[in-house]
Amino acid sequence: MNSNLEPMVELFLFESRQMIEQLEEITMNAEGSEGGFSEEELQNLFRIAHTIKGSSGMMMIQNIANLTHSLEDIFCMLQKNPEVFTDYSEIYEVIFNSIDFISKELDKIANNQEADGDHSSIVSKISVLRALEEGESCENMKSQGEKQKEEPKEEHFYIPKAQSTGQERYFKAHIEFEENTEMINIRGFTIVNELESMSEQLTHYPENLLEEKAGEKIQQEGLHIFLSYQGEQEDLQEVLEKSLYVSQVTLEEITNPKEFYQHFDHKKNFQEQKGGKEEKPFSFGEAPQSSAKKETGDETVIKSNKMISVHTEKLDMLMNLVGELVVSETLVSENPDLEGLSINNFRKASRRHKKIINELQDISMSLRMIPLTGTFNKMKRIIRDMSRELDKKVDFHIRGEETEVDKNVVDSISDPLMHMIRNAADHGIEPERERLEKGKEGTGEIILSAKNVGSEVWIQIKDDGRGLDVEKIYQKALDKGLTDIPREDLSETEIFSFIFSPSFSTKDSVSEFSGRGVGMDVVHQNIDRVGGKTVVESEVDVGTTFTIKIPLTLAIIPGMTVSVGDGFYTVPIHEIGECFRPKAKDIIRDESENEVILIRGKSYPIIRIHERFSVPNSVTELHRGVLVMIEKEMNSYCIFVDALIGEHQVVVKGLPQYLNKVQGVAGCSLLGSGEISLILDTEILSRAEIL
Amino acid sequence: MSVEEKDLYIEEDTQKDKYLSFVIGSEEYAIDIKYVTEIIGFQPITEVPELPEYIKGIINLRGKIIPIIDVRLRFKKVFKEYTDRTCVIVINIDSLDVGFIVDGVSEVLSILEDQIVAPPSAETGFSNKYIKGIAKNRDQVKLILDCYRILESEDLEKLVEV
Numbered sequence: 001m002n003s004n005l006e007p008m009v010e011l012f013l014f015e016s017r018q019m020i021e022q023l024e025e026i027t028m029n030a031e032g033s034e035g036g037f038s039e040e041e042l043q044n045l046f047r048i049a050h051t052i053k054g055s056s057g058m059m060m061i062q063n064i065a066n067l068t069h070s071l072e073d074i075f076c077m078l079q080k081n082p083e084v085f086t087d088y089s090e091i092y093e094v095i096f097n098s099i100d101f102i103s104k105e106l107d108k109i110a111n112n113q114e115a116d117g118d119h120s121s122i123v124s125k126i127s128v129l130r131a132l133e134e135g136e137s138c139e140n141m142k143s144q145g146e147k148q149k150e151e152p153k154e155e156h157f158y159i160p161k162a163q164s165t166g167q168e169r170y171f172k173a174h175i176e177f178e179e180n181t182e183m184i185n186i187r188g189f190t191i192v193n194e195l196e197s198m199s200e201q202l203t204h205y206p207e208n209l210l211e212e213k214a215g216e217k218i219q220q221e222g223l224h225i226f227l228s229y230q231g232e233q234e235d236l237q238e239v240l241e242k243s244l245y246v247s248q249v250t251l252e253e254i255t256n257p258k259e260f261y262q263h264f265d266h267k268k269n270f271q272e273q274k275g276g277k278e279e280k281p282f283s284f285g286e287a288p289q290s291s292a293k294k295e296t297g298d299e300t301v302i303k304s305n306k307m308i309s310v311h312t313e314k315l316d317m318l319m320n321l322v323g324e325l326v327v328s329e330t331l332v333s334e335n336p337d338l339e340g341l342s343i344n345n346f347r348k349a350s351r352r353h354k355k356i357i358n359e360l361q362d363i364s365m366s367l368r369m370i371p372l373t374g375t376f377n378k379m380k381r382i383i384r385d386m387s388r389e390l391d392k393k394v395d396f397h398i399r400g401e402e403t404e405v406d407k408n409v410v411d412s413i414s415d416p417l418m419h420m421i422r423n424a425a426d427h428g429i430e431p432e433r434e435r436l437e438k439g440k441e442g443t444g445e446i447i448l449s450a451k452n453v454g455s456e457v458w459i460q461i462k463d464d465g466r467g468l469d470v471e472k473i474y475q476k477a478l479d480k481g482l483t484d485i486p487r488e489d490l491s492e493t494e495i496f497s498f499i500f501s502p503s504f505s506t507k508d509s510v511s512e513f514s515g516r517g518v519g520m521d522v523v524h525q526n527i528d529r530v531g532g533k534t535v536v537e538s539e540v541d542v543g544t545t546f547t548i549k550i551p552l553t554l555a556i557i558p559g560m561t562v563s564v565g566d567g568f569y570t571v572p573i574h575e576i577g578e579c580f581r582p583k584a585k586d587i588i589r590d591e592s593e594n595e596v597i598l599i600r601g602k603s604y605p606i607i608r609i610h611e612r613f614s615v616p617n618s619v620t621e622l623h624r625g626v627l628v629m630i631e632k633e634m635n636s637y638c639i640f641v642d643a644l645i646g647e648h649q650v651v652v653k654g655l656p657q658y659l660n661k662v663q664g665v666a667g668c669s670l671l672g673s674g675e676i677s678l679i680l681d682t683e684i685l686s687r688a689e690i691l
Numbered sequence: 692m693s694v695e696e697k698d699l700y701i702e703e704d705t706q707k708d709k710y711l712s713f714v715i716g717s718e719e720y721a722i723d724i725k726y727v728t729e730i731i732g733f734q735p736i737t738e739v740p741e742l743p744e745y746i747k748g749i750i751n752l753r754g755k756i757i758p759i760i761d762v763r764l765r766f767k768k769v770f771k772e773y774t775d776r777t778c779v780i781v782i783n784i785d786s787l788d789v790g791f792i793v794d795g796v797s798e799v800l801s802i803l804e805d806q807i808v809a810p811p812s813a814e815t816g817f818s819n820k821y822i823k824g825i826a827k828n829r830d831q832v833k834l835i836l837d838c839y840r841i842l843e844s845e846d847l848e849k850l851v852e853v
Contacts, residue, residue: 566738567737567738612740613740613741654756655739656756656757656758658787658789659742659749659758662742664740664741665739675737676749676750678737
């Protein structure tokens with residue numbers, strides 16, 4: 001996120017984004033379930049719209065505030081009268097439109113631009129919907145429509161079941177300030193603040209006293225305050241009159257509580273502005289309808305206490321420190337000075353120490369990990385929009401969304417995923433008629449799945465659409481001058497990889513969603529940035545599978561440290577099949593002097609690290625060193641090293657940027673002794689072997 | 692001027708015209724002190740494969756991994772065994788930490804701008820691209836090192852492309 005934003009703005013953006021995500025999710029669910037919104041969902045929706053309204057109002061982002069206000073109306077309406085609409089699709093549409101609008105505005109703010117989008121079209125849509133409702137539910141009362149609409153709403157939320165606290169009295173105060181008072185709104189604010197400490201319930205016009213416009217308003221119309229008070233009217237009068245710069249005070253008692261509570265519709269805003277500092281600002285009794293509202297209100301308080309947002313920089317620092325701690329723990333507990341000593345108590349203490357550190361390590365690692373759920377759910381929305389727009393039927397399935405990956409990874413795959421999903425729906429899945437002709441089900445299927453494979457996360461997008469046409473892609477690549485290699489010399493995979501080139505698109509027409517040939521190279525770039533790879537598999541008329549393989553970028557991994565010559569190397573432990581000292585007779589040399597070892601009937605190539613990295617002073621006779629078998633899904637192989645040093649938790653550090661990428665080395669880590677060990681990139685090592 | 696800017700200004704001011712001089716072979720070189728973070732004694736270097744010869748490898752500087760360049764080899768001079776006098780000057784340029792191996796560090800000295808003359812231009816056949824100026828200080832001549840040029844390299848650029 002843009003770091004030069006005010007912390008306040010940053011927080012607002014963060015929270016609002018979360019809110020609209022929830023909004024979207026609930027709406028998606030409701031749409032999927034056919035039955036419309038459940039009572040609980042509506043309450044949630046209302047709460048979200050309300051919170052966004054409040055906070056955006058506070059940030060003076062009027063268009064969002066206004067829009068959410070209209071949304072609130074809709075949700076409120078639905079809550080009151082869920083049967084009004086037989087067809088919810090209009091409502092969903094409006095909600096989605098609003099969500100899009102809000103996120104667009106949020107982006108603008110994030111980029112330090114004015115949130116200047118025009119929300120009037122959506123708001124007018126909403127009013128149309130509302131008019132519809134009024135038309136149906138209040139047919140006979142059209143003339144009183146406005147009144148009818150407002151009043152039940154007030155009752156709904158703010159009339160307590162019993163005003164049992166009988167001594168409670170309600171007052172209306174009208175305050176005028178002396179002419180030429182400066183910062184009149186702040187004066188008003190001071191008064192309101194003072195009264196608040198005395199009163200249980202309070203509201204006032206103009207609502208937002210911290211705005212400068214409020215000052216002008218007060219100058220013209222005075223400040224209106226509605227409050228409840230248990231004491232005598234005279235006391236209040238006194239307080240008000242004593243306030244600075246006040247020229248005239250009119251204090252009236254309101255006898256009808258209903259009239260009083262009407263003003264509290266606006267109170268909601270005010271409450272928001274105060275950031276919910278008071279735990280329970282109102283005691284509204286336990287009316288059946290109002291209790292629901294109250295509960296959800298409390299829920300937000302609890303929720304906001306449970307979550308805090310932390311800058312990722314701090315997390316990185318924590319991770320580094322924990323990493324160092326893990327290393328230094330080893331340094332202490334395995335200190336050579338301790339060798340041979342019988343120090344049972346020390347060992348006991350150090351074991352305990354280690355346990356705690358391990359736990360600390362686990363937790364600090366998990367801090368950066370977030371599930372893919374959010375990202376995946378966004379895709380649901382895209383599919384939904386697209387299948388409507390393109391008039392294709394698509395079944396969208398999500399699997400393994402609980403897979404957790406590093407926050408950075410999540411951020412950088414969101415765009416690529418979106419492009420790929422769009423491509424799958426637009427290019428991949430055929431129109432229904434075409435599918436039926438091909439003898440397929442009319443409804444296409446797209447599966448988005450994620451799983452952990454070793455130290456990688458694999459995200460797969462699989463469709464059962466028309467597939468990629470190898471020949472067509474090759475021809476296109478030729479035409480665009482992307483290649484001049486003859487067709488025979490290219491494998492299918494190589495040809496498929498052309499689709500990741502900039503300005504490559506085989507779709508003849510450009511649709512709203514894809515086909516401009518900008519998608520796939522963005523995909524490629526973004527995935528590349530997090531060190532990931534994309535693999536395409538496809539068969540014509542059967543479907544296409546894109547697999548994105550992304551390293552977990554776990555900062556601490558268990559590794560086996562080995563020595564070669566004077567240096568140390570580390571292999572991630574999960575990649576090691578076994579380690580053994582080979583017998584000379586098991587080793588076979590092929591015609592080009594490549595060494596191969598036979599183990600249990602399978603042959604494995606041997607890569608000598610000392611040769612590969614030209615390390616001097618190392619063991620060169622195979623039977624004197626150790627072979628470490630690296631297990632890969634496709635081709636396993638053995639690396640030849642001098643000796644095994646031991647298994648450690650290693651903190652993965654990148655090589656200095658200056659060195660850039662060294663082939664075969666994934667990074668480095670510090671050993672307990674402070675020495676550096678290079679972490680082998682087993683993927684690249686084997687590739688070099690194939691070449 | 693804010694307090695921060697002022698501090699920065701003062702700091703820069705005290706560092707102005709200050710150079711750290713070091714020896715390679717029989718020549719005295721000087722490096723702008725604002726780049727220098729610290730000077731450490733020689734310590735074992737972890738070799739990293741597939742790097743140009745003058746990048747000796749990496750060292751662990753209190754948990755930070757920094758690459759080490761042998762300036763001697765960078766200048767295409769013959770390799771000289773490291774001794775007690777051998778030092779590593781840790782420099783920081785554009786938030787990049789690098790260590791320079793030099794034969795020995797001499798002193799911190801002031802060289803005023805007017806004491807520095809530009810090196811002969813390449814057209815005259817002078818091809819040392821790592822020197823950005825020649826300074827006469829007291830009776831000695833110091834060659835002022837261009838840190839950027841040392842780090843930039845054709846080979847490395849090639850490497851980056853790979």
